[in-house]
Amino acid sequence: MPESFFVLSKDNLEIAIDEVISIAKTYDRFSKVKILSNLVIIQSKTNWEQITKRATFVKISGQILRKMSGLFLDDENFEVLKNAKTFVCRIINLSSNQFNISELEKAMGDMITKFSKAQVSLENPDITIYLIFTEQENFFGFSKKVETQNRPKKIKKYPHELDWKLTRAMINLIGLKEGETVCDPFCGTGTTLLEAESMGIHAIGLDFDEKMCNISKENLDVNGYKSKIIKADFSQLIKMIDKFDGIVTDLPYGTASKSSENPEELMKKFVSILPKRKKIAIMCKKGFEKKLKFNPIKKYEIYRHKSLTRTILIK
């Protein structure tokens, strides 16, 4: 079974690690995972491109060729270069050892050109060969050229909006698949809906504020997205439980966003009507979740500034 590697950004590392694992397991629940600091190795039927396309915090990814015992690749490994016209070698040094990276990359490149017809190209090569050094073990890996995906456009913003990265990660952490539907009962500017649709997931948004519903609609329209937006109180979601597979939402904090009532009270009511068997990701101000009858399977804290730490609850 193919093994993939993912070098993750160190901001929100715990979320970043869980996100790639969750994506892999969404498509293949028997995926096996090894975590070496901010490098995650996943053995799965789900290939690295499929995971990378959805993941938020992946900096570099590709397929593992094999564990590195010496600095040389064998003939079998040159197969990946068979149809390539151009390649480049890159060192990923996650160890505390010091290397002369450019010298090592050049030496690898020179060696490979002796065995392969492919030529070194530093810009946009067909194949990138990676040497990955960690404290524990080292690997050879490769990746092919991939089309960069266009991000959804957001023409209307608002101070209380949640950044797209955390929103996208929340959708991935609950493991929704293409063709399923997510509901955001506090949809604001539509960030959840935009991220969901960009991954092929349908979305329904509710917001009690007409102005926010209009902003969401404009943001969806400009992308040609078709999510449903309903001007309604969050409590209306109990009437549409059979229409979605999961909830991803960011509740009012009582600062920038308008709230129909005291935000802690509102959260209490919201949690009390949550459907039992749906996948749920809730973002709220740290502390709001205390005293609630809600047992998350995972909880993350994200420090924003001295008066705001956010909590993500996953169920």
Ligand SMILES: C[S@@+](CC[C@H](N)C(=O)[O-])C[C@H]1O[C@@H](n2cnc3c(N)ncnc32)[C@H](O)[C@@H]1O
């Ligand atoms: C923190 S904002 C959501 C931001 C959103 N994630 C985004 O990225 O734009 C909370 C939203 O909840 C809405 N809201 C407040 N009380 C509500 C209620 N009782 N029912 C539905 N929506 C409500 C507000 O209008 C606001 O747009």
